[in-house]
Amino acid sequence: MSKNLTSRAEDYSKWYNELVVKADLAENSAVRGCMVIKPYGYAIWEKMQAELDRMFKETGHQNAYFPLFVPKSLFEAEEKNAEGFAKECAVVTHYRLQNDPDNPGKLRVDPEAKLEEELVVRPTSEAIIWSTYKGWIQSYRDLPILINQWANVVRWEMRTRLFLRTAEFLWQEGHTAHETRSEALAEAQLMNQVYADFAENFMAIPVIQGVKTESERFAGAEETYCIEALMQDGKALQAGTSHFLGQNFAKAFDVKFTNNEGKLDYVWATSWGVSTRLVGALIMTHSDDKGLVLPPNLAPIQVVIVPIHKTDEQLKQIGDVAKNLITEFKSKGISCKYDDRTTQRPGAKFAQYELQGVPLRIAIGPKDLENKTVELARRDTLSKENVALDGLADKIDGLLKEIQDTLFKKALDFRNSHLTKVDTFEEFKTVLNSKTGFISAHWDGSPETEDKIKELTKATIRCVPLDQEKEAGACVFTGKPSVGRVLFAKAY
Amino acid sequence: MSKNLTSRAEDYSKWYNELVVKADLAENSAVRGCMVIKPYGYAIWEKMQAELDRMFKETGHQNAYFPLFVPKSLFEAEEKNAEGFAKECAVVTHYRLQNDPDNPGKLRVDPEAKLEEELVVRPTSEAIIWSTYKGWIQSYRDLPILINQWANVVRWEMRTRLFLRTAEFLWQEGHTAHETRSEALAEAQLMNQVYADFAENFMAIPVIQGVKTESERFAGAEETYCIEALMQDGKALQAGTSHFLGQNFAKAFDVKFTNNEGKLDYVWATSWGVSTRLVGALIMTHSDDKGLVLPPNLAPIQVVIVPIHKTDEQLKQIGDVAKNLITEFKSKGISCKYDDRTTQRPGAKFAQYELQGVPLRIAIGPKDLENKTVELARRDTLSKENVALDGLADKIDGLLKEIQDTLFKKALDFRNSHLTKVDTFEEFKTVLNSKTGFISAHWDGSPETEDKIKELTKATIRCVPLDQEKEAGACVFTGKPSVGRVLFAKAY
Structure with missing residues (x-):
C-alpha cells in the first residue's frame, strides 16, 4: 500500500x-x-x-x-x-x-x-x-x-x-x-x-x-x-x-x-x-496531505529521535546522546521515543512519523556528534533547523507549547474566516456552495422554517450561540422577525 | 437497613x-x-x-x-x-x-x-x-x-x-x-x-x-x-x-x-x-465482621478526618488543622478525605468508614486543639491512640506501609496454616470437612482420578505449583505412582 x-x-x-x-x-x-x-x-x-x-x-x-x-x-x-x-x-x-x-x-x-x-x-x-x-x-x-x-x-x-x-x-x-x-x-x-x-x-x-x-x-x-x-x-x-x-x-x-x-x-x-x-x-x-498532525498535549509520542549512522560505533554514540536526551525530556514530562530499529531506513522512519503526526523529530548523524547539534523538524510547519544539543530540552519544551498554540490559532483563523454573516437566502446558498463553513443568519424560530432550509440546502441549525447578540432582524428564509442570529452549517 | x-x-x-x-x-x-x-x-x-x-x-x-x-x-x-x-x-x-x-x-x-x-x-x-x-x-x-x-x-x-x-x-x-x-x-x-x-x-x-x-x-x-x-x-x-x-x-x-x-x-x-x-x-x-478492610495501596481513601465539635468556632478551628494536614498528606501521596458533613453525627461517620474499610481514621476534638493532638484509629486492628499533630504525616506514611505489610502477613499466615499435606484419602476428606483450605497431595496424573475425587469431595485440583518439589509418592486416591504433590481445594 x-x-x-x-x-x-x-x-x-x-x-x-x-x-x-x-x-x-x-x-x-x-x-x-x-x-x-x-x-x-x-x-x-x-x-x-x-x-x-x-x-x-x-x-x-x-x-x-x-x-x-x-x-x-x-x-x-x-x-x-x-x-x-x-x-x-x-x-x-x-x-x-x-x-x-x-x-x-x-x-x-x-x-x-x-x-x-x-x-x-x-x-x-x-x-x-x-x-x-x-x-x-x-x-x-x-x-x-x-x-x-x-x-x-x-x-x-x-x-x-x-x-x-x-x-x-x-x-x-x-x-x-x-x-x-x-x-x-x-x-x-x-x-x-x-x-x-x-x-x-x-x-x-x-x-x-x-x-x-x-x-x-x-x-x-x-x-x-x-x-x-x-x-x-x-x-x-x-x-x-x-x-x-x-x-x-x-x-x-x-x-x-x-x-x-x-x-x-x-x-x-x-x-x-x-x-x-x-x-x-x-x-x-x-491534519494535512502528509498525514496526521497532533497537538502536543494529546500526542502519544511528542518527540521521536531517529539515528542516522553508517557504523555500529556511530549508532552506539548516537544511542548515548539519545539516552541522555530522553532522561532530560522525562524530567520535563516530555514523552520521547528513540527509534533505533535497523530493519527500517531513516527515510522510511521520517515518513512514518510524519504520517503519524509526531510533533517533533530529532535526527542525529555523525556530523551532529562532532558539532554537538541535532536536526530538529516540526511536523506542523514541516520546517527543519540545526540546533545545539546544549539547552535542547528547554527549547523543545517551549516548542511543544508553541506548536499547541499555533495549531489552535490556525484552526481559529480558519473557523473565523469560514463564519459568514448572511442576510438573504441567495447569499446563504452561495456561501454554502462555495466556501461553506458556519453561516450566521436570522431565523424566525419555527421548526417548519428550519426543516425547509434543511430540505433545500442540507444545512441544519448547529446551535443558537450562547454569546448570541440580541439583534432585531428578519428571517433569512421567511422574512419574519428574529431576535438574533443562529449558526447554520452542513454537518457530520 | x-x-x-x-x-x-x-x-x-x-x-x-x-x-x-x-x-x-x-x-x-x-x-x-x-x-x-x-x-x-x-x-x-x-x-x-x-x-x-x-x-x-x-x-x-x-x-x-x-x-x-x-x-x-x-x-x-x-x-x-x-x-x-x-x-x-x-x-x-x-x-x-x-x-x-x-x-x-x-x-x-x-x-x-x-x-x-x-x-x-x-x-x-x-x-x-x-x-x-x-x-x-x-x-x-x-x-x-x-x-x-x-x-x-x-x-x-x-x-x-x-x-x-x-x-x-x-x-x-x-x-x-x-x-x-x-x-x-x-x-x-x-x-x-x-x-x-x-x-x-x-x-x-x-x-x-x-x-x-x-x-x-x-x-x-x-x-x-x-x-x-x-x-x-x-x-x-x-x-x-x-x-x-x-x-x-x-x-x-x-x-x-x-x-x-x-x-x-x-x-x-x-x-x-x-x-x-x-x-x-x-x-x-x-475483611472482618465490622466490614471491609482495605490494603492502603488500593484504598480510594487512605485516611479520613472526622471533626468532633460542639460549636461552629470549634468546627472552623478543626477545619484549619485538617486543611493543613491534607496539604501535608498530599505532598506525600497520601489520599485523605475530610468529612465535615453536619447531617451526620461522628459516631455514624465512624461506623461508615469502618464498614468501608478506610485504613486510618483521625478524629479531632476541642481537647485535641488544646493539646495539639489527634485520635488515630487503625481499621485493621481496630486500635486507637492519641498522637501528636507534630510529625503526624510521617507517622501516617509509615503506618500505611505497616498496615499493608501486616495484612499480607496475616493472610499469608492464614494460608500457610490452611495448607495441609495429606497422604491418605481419609485424611483428605477429614481436612476438607474440618478446616478446609489447600490440600497438598499426590495424584496419579489421570483425569479420571481427578474427576472421581471431585465427584466425591467437591474438591478440584487448583494447580500443579510451579515450585512443586520432585517427590516420589502414591496417589492419595488410587495409590498409583506420582512424581510430586498438587494442590486440591474447594473453590469459588
Missing part, C-alpha cells in the same frame, strides 16, 4: 479514510459498522480520557459502572416521554449457541434458550441508570448524585465511518441528579464549559458553545448544550453535548425525593457525553 | 453479600446476573486498573480496542480446536425495536430487522482478535504483537454473585503473538508473574503460582498458568490466568508469517486476564 495519501483537495473523504488506516489509528472489523481501534489510535483516546477524567473529578464527579444491557420494558418507560427515541439498536433475544444438528461443525442459536424479555445493548444509559437511581434517592440528603461512566455503546447506524460514526463506540456519559432546576441547569452548563475547555486547550480545536433547537435536541431533554467545531472541509462537527433533562427521566422512572421542606418532588437531571468521535474531529481539524 | 453485618462465622456467604451492598461497593441490577458497580467499588477497581496498566506498559504492552460483537462464524472456526468452548452467551439476532402494533405503548423486536448472521456478545476476544491479527501479520518483522484490552465481557452464568461471578464483568485481556514457541511461553509465564506481584504487593493477597491440569485448562490452551488465593472460609479462588495457546488460534484463523529464514510458519500465541472478580477476592481475604 502506497504511503502517499489522496490529497484533501482531491477527495476529502477519501483522504480521511486513508489517513485513519495508514497512520495505524483504526480499521474496519469483521463486524459490520464496528471498528478496531489500533494501539496508536487508542493511545490518543487514552490521553483524552486521562485529561477528561481529571476534569470530571475536579468538578466533583465519581465514576461508576452500569449494565451493558437494558431490558426492553425500561425503554418503554422512557419511550413515553421521548417519542423520537432511536430504536435502531442491537437486541439480545437468546442466551445460548449450540451445535447445529443439521450442519456438522456449525453453530446455531438454541431455540430453547429464548429470553423472556429481550435485552437491548445500551445506545445510552439514561434508562438503566434512572431505574437504578430510584433505589438510591429518598431525600435531599442523597443529592446531588454526580456520576460518570466510561463505556461502550451501540447504535445500529446504517452508514458508518471510522471514529465519526460507528455502530459501537466508546464514550463517557455523565448522569447527575439534583434537588433543584437551577442546580441541574448549572451542572449542564458547567459540563458544556468543561468540554469547551478540553477541546480548546487540549485538542486545540476552537468551538462555539450554544444550545440546540428543539428539533435537534436529545429526546427527553429540555435543553441541549453543545460545542460545535468546524472541520477543514467546511462542515461542522458536534463535538460534545450536555443535556438539561428537567424532571422528564425522574417522571418516567418515578424518582421522587423529600426536599428540605419535607415535601415530595421529582428529581432534576442532566446527562452529558463525548465519544471516540473526538478522535475524528482531531484528525479533521489539524 | 441495619448497619450490622451477619458474622462470618454465622454465614460467610451472607456476610459477603451484605458487606458488598452495605459498604456501597455494588448491587444487583434490573438485568438478571448483571451488577451495578457503585462509585466506591469502582474506585477500588480504578486503583487496580491503574497499577495493572502501569505494569503491562512497563513490560512492553499497548492497549487497543476490538469489537464487542463476534460473528457466529468466527466462533465456529474456533470451535474446531476448542471443543469445550462455553456456549452460554448473549446472542444478538435483531437490530431494531418498533412500536408494537398490538400493544399501544409497548415495544417489540422488528421481525423484519433480523441479522443475516447472529452476533455473540464477546465472552472473551480470542476469536475476533485473531481474525484481526491475520491482517496485521505477514513477516517476523510484524512480531511480537503485545496488546492488552480493557473491556466488558458477558457469559450467561446461571448462578451469579456480586463481583465473584456475574453475567457481565469488566476485565483486561492480553493477546500476544510471537515468532517462537519459547518466546510465547516466556510471555505467558511473565504475565502470570506480573499477576502474582500485583496480588501480593498491591492486594496484599498471597498467591500460589501453578499450572492447571488438562481438564481445568482454558479451551484451546496448551498450558494455563494461574495464581490461586485462599479465602477466609477456606475456599480457593482463581485470581488470574495466563494461557500459552501454542499455535491453536493461529491455525484456527490461518495466521501465518514468514520467519527470518524465509519459511512460512503459524504464529505462537498467549492470552491472559484478570477481572472485577479481584474485588471479590480482596474483600474475602481481608
Whole structure:
C-alpha cells in the first residue's frame, strides 16, 4: 500500500479514510459498522480520557459502572416521554449457541434458550441508570448524585465511518441528579464549559458553545448544550453535548425525593457525553496531505529521535546522546521515543512519523556528534533547523507549547474566516456552495422554517450561540422577525 | 437497613453479600446476573486498573480496542480446536425495536430487522482478535504483537454473585503473538508473574503460582498458568490466568508469517486476564465482621478526618488543622478525605468508614486543639491512640506501609496454616470437612482420578505449583505412582 495519501483537495473523504488506516489509528472489523481501534489510535483516546477524567473529578464527579444491557420494558418507560427515541439498536433475544444438528461443525442459536424479555445493548444509559437511581434517592440528603461512566455503546447506524460514526463506540456519559432546576441547569452548563475547555486547550480545536433547537435536541431533554467545531472541509462537527433533562427521566422512572421542606418532588437531571468521535474531529481539524498532525498535549509520542549512522560505533554514540536526551525530556514530562530499529531506513522512519503526526523529530548523524547539534523538524510547519544539543530540552519544551498554540490559532483563523454573516437566502446558498463553513443568519424560530432550509440546502441549525447578540432582524428564509442570529452549517 | 453485618462465622456467604451492598461497593441490577458497580467499588477497581496498566506498559504492552460483537462464524472456526468452548452467551439476532402494533405503548423486536448472521456478545476476544491479527501479520518483522484490552465481557452464568461471578464483568485481556514457541511461553509465564506481584504487593493477597491440569485448562490452551488465593472460609479462588495457546488460534484463523529464514510458519500465541472478580477476592481475604478492610495501596481513601465539635468556632478551628494536614498528606501521596458533613453525627461517620474499610481514621476534638493532638484509629486492628499533630504525616506514611505489610502477613499466615499435606484419602476428606483450605497431595496424573475425587469431595485440583518439589509418592486416591504433590481445594 502506497504511503502517499489522496490529497484533501482531491477527495476529502477519501483522504480521511486513508489517513485513519495508514497512520495505524483504526480499521474496519469483521463486524459490520464496528471498528478496531489500533494501539496508536487508542493511545490518543487514552490521553483524552486521562485529561477528561481529571476534569470530571475536579468538578466533583465519581465514576461508576452500569449494565451493558437494558431490558426492553425500561425503554418503554422512557419511550413515553421521548417519542423520537432511536430504536435502531442491537437486541439480545437468546442466551445460548449450540451445535447445529443439521450442519456438522456449525453453530446455531438454541431455540430453547429464548429470553423472556429481550435485552437491548445500551445506545445510552439514561434508562438503566434512572431505574437504578430510584433505589438510591429518598431525600435531599442523597443529592446531588454526580456520576460518570466510561463505556461502550451501540447504535445500529446504517452508514458508518471510522471514529465519526460507528455502530459501537466508546464514550463517557455523565448522569447527575439534583434537588433543584437551577442546580441541574448549572451542572449542564458547567459540563458544556468543561468540554469547551478540553477541546480548546487540549485538542486545540476552537468551538462555539450554544444550545440546540428543539428539533435537534436529545429526546427527553429540555435543553441541549453543545460545542460545535468546524472541520477543514467546511462542515461542522458536534463535538460534545450536555443535556438539561428537567424532571422528564425522574417522571418516567418515578424518582421522587423529600426536599428540605419535607415535601415530595421529582428529581432534576442532566446527562452529558463525548465519544471516540473526538478522535475524528482531531484528525479533521489539524491534519494535512502528509498525514496526521497532533497537538502536543494529546500526542502519544511528542518527540521521536531517529539515528542516522553508517557504523555500529556511530549508532552506539548516537544511542548515548539519545539516552541522555530522553532522561532530560522525562524530567520535563516530555514523552520521547528513540527509534533505533535497523530493519527500517531513516527515510522510511521520517515518513512514518510524519504520517503519524509526531510533533517533533530529532535526527542525529555523525556530523551532529562532532558539532554537538541535532536536526530538529516540526511536523506542523514541516520546517527543519540545526540546533545545539546544549539547552535542547528547554527549547523543545517551549516548542511543544508553541506548536499547541499555533495549531489552535490556525484552526481559529480558519473557523473565523469560514463564519459568514448572511442576510438573504441567495447569499446563504452561495456561501454554502462555495466556501461553506458556519453561516450566521436570522431565523424566525419555527421548526417548519428550519426543516425547509434543511430540505433545500442540507444545512441544519448547529446551535443558537450562547454569546448570541440580541439583534432585531428578519428571517433569512421567511422574512419574519428574529431576535438574533443562529449558526447554520452542513454537518457530520 | 441495619448497619450490622451477619458474622462470618454465622454465614460467610451472607456476610459477603451484605458487606458488598452495605459498604456501597455494588448491587444487583434490573438485568438478571448483571451488577451495578457503585462509585466506591469502582474506585477500588480504578486503583487496580491503574497499577495493572502501569505494569503491562512497563513490560512492553499497548492497549487497543476490538469489537464487542463476534460473528457466529468466527466462533465456529474456533470451535474446531476448542471443543469445550462455553456456549452460554448473549446472542444478538435483531437490530431494531418498533412500536408494537398490538400493544399501544409497548415495544417489540422488528421481525423484519433480523441479522443475516447472529452476533455473540464477546465472552472473551480470542476469536475476533485473531481474525484481526491475520491482517496485521505477514513477516517476523510484524512480531511480537503485545496488546492488552480493557473491556466488558458477558457469559450467561446461571448462578451469579456480586463481583465473584456475574453475567457481565469488566476485565483486561492480553493477546500476544510471537515468532517462537519459547518466546510465547516466556510471555505467558511473565504475565502470570506480573499477576502474582500485583496480588501480593498491591492486594496484599498471597498467591500460589501453578499450572492447571488438562481438564481445568482454558479451551484451546496448551498450558494455563494461574495464581490461586485462599479465602477466609477456606475456599480457593482463581485470581488470574495466563494461557500459552501454542499455535491453536493461529491455525484456527490461518495466521501465518514468514520467519527470518524465509519459511512460512503459524504464529505462537498467549492470552491472559484478570477481572472485577479481584474485588471479590480482596474483600474475602481481608475483611472482618465490622466490614471491609482495605490494603492502603488500593484504598480510594487512605485516611479520613472526622471533626468532633460542639460549636461552629470549634468546627472552623478543626477545619484549619485538617486543611493543613491534607496539604501535608498530599505532598506525600497520601489520599485523605475530610468529612465535615453536619447531617451526620461522628459516631455514624465512624461506623461508615469502618464498614468501608478506610485504613486510618483521625478524629479531632476541642481537647485535641488544646493539646495539639489527634485520635488515630487503625481499621485493621481496630486500635486507637492519641498522637501528636507534630510529625503526624510521617507517622501516617509509615503506618500505611505497616498496615499493608501486616495484612499480607496475616493472610499469608492464614494460608500457610490452611495448607495441609495429606497422604491418605481419609485424611483428605477429614481436612476438607474440618478446616478446609489447600490440600497438598499426590495424584496419579489421570483425569479420571481427578474427576472421581471431585465427584466425591467437591474438591478440584487448583494447580500443579510451579515450585512443586520432585517427590516420589502414591496417589492419595488410587495409590498409583506420582512424581510430586498438587494442590486440591474447594473453590469459588
